[in-house]
Amino acid sequence: MSKIAIMGAMPEEIEPIITKLDDLNVVEYAANKYYEGSYHGKKVVVAYSKIGKVFATLTATSLIEKFGCDTLLFSGVAGAISEDLHIGDLIIADGLCQHDLDITAFGHPYGYVPEGEVCIPTDEKLREVAKKVAKAKGLPLKEGIIATGDQFVADHERKEWIGKTFHADALEMEGAAVAVVCSSLDVPYFILRAISDSADMDASFNFDEFLESSAKISADFILAMVEEI
Numbered sequence: 285m286s287k288i289a290i291m292g293a294m295p296e297e298i299e300p301i302i303t304k305l306d307d308l309n310v311v312e313y314a315a316n317k318y319y320e321g322s323y324h325g326k327k328v329v330v331a332y333s334k335i336g337k338v339f340a341t342l343t344a345t346s347l348i349e350k351f352g353c354d355t356l357l358f359s360g361v362a363g364a365i366s367e368d369l370h371i372g373d374l375i376i377a378d379g380l381c382q383h384d385l386d387i388t389a390f391g392h393p394y395g396y397v398p399e400g401e402v403c404i405p406t407d408e409k410l411r412e413v414a415k416k417v418a419k420a421k422g423l424p425l426k427e428g429i430i431a432t433g434d435q436f437v438a439d440h441e442r443k444e445w446i447g448k449t450f451h452a453d454a455l456e457m458e459g460a461a462v463a464v465v466c467s468s469l470d471v472p473y474f475i476l477r478a479i480s481d482s483a484d485m486d487a488s489f490n491f492d493e494f495l496e497s498s499a500k501i502s503a504d505f506i507l508a509m510v511e512e513i
């Protein structure tokens with residue numbers, strides 16, 4: 285039987301999901317908590333990684349290798365780069381890149397290391413499920429590149445540079461790590477983010493104000509996808 289991993293980075297991103305699970309069982313593993321349960325008859329394991337690419341790598345790997353998940357859905361918030369993304373809007377990742385990965389001193393492009401890829405594609409079938417859910421809910425759903433880096437971006441210049449360099453529409457701190465893990469372990473994965481801020485000088489204020497509401501928008505959508513997978 286299939287087992288779906290649902291991952292976030294912060295508690296606020298998965299709390300709206302955990303409260304909806306049946307047969308909940310909490311497992312402590314690798315300095316984290318993993319919430320096993322079921323949702324509409326589907327087996328799920330839910331966890332938040334803590335912030336940043338390293339924690340996200342550990343949690344995504346544990347969800348697959350330790351808990352046996354064969355599909356991974358990420359639910360969370362993001363900073364907007366594209367001007368047509370506003371607070372609460374949803375974006376799904378076509379691909380993910382690391383905006384703070386830099387060995388350009390050796391003539392390589394930003395975001396590239398040998399035997400790696402600048403942009404890692406997400407699973408097309410899961411993106412199609414998302415579009416079906418969005419249509420059924422009458423919700424607008426943007427698709428684009430999401431850039432990941434180990435920094436909370438609150439600077440217009442930096443945000444613009446990331447958007448231009450990677451053709452990215454949104455940014456966050458975990459997605460590309462999940463992409464590397466899932467593509468390396470051949471596990472279909474999907475990254476959904478709801479916008480919490482615009483990654484500019486007001487980002488930290490907007491983030492604090494909209495984290496919870498935007499995280500819930502993303503979480504509710506992810507649960508609707510679980511019903512369709």
Ligand SMILES: Nc1ncnc2c(CN3C[C@H](CCSCCOCCO)[C@@H](O)C3)c[nH]c12
Nearest residue numbers: 293335361362363435436437456457483487
């Ligand atoms: N502009 C932005 N830049 C980068 N990422 C994001 C994201 C996506 N998530 C939110 C969270 C930010 C962690 S810093 C605040 C932590 O406060 C903890 C309490 O002090 C991290 O997991 C990445 C939303 N807006 C962003």
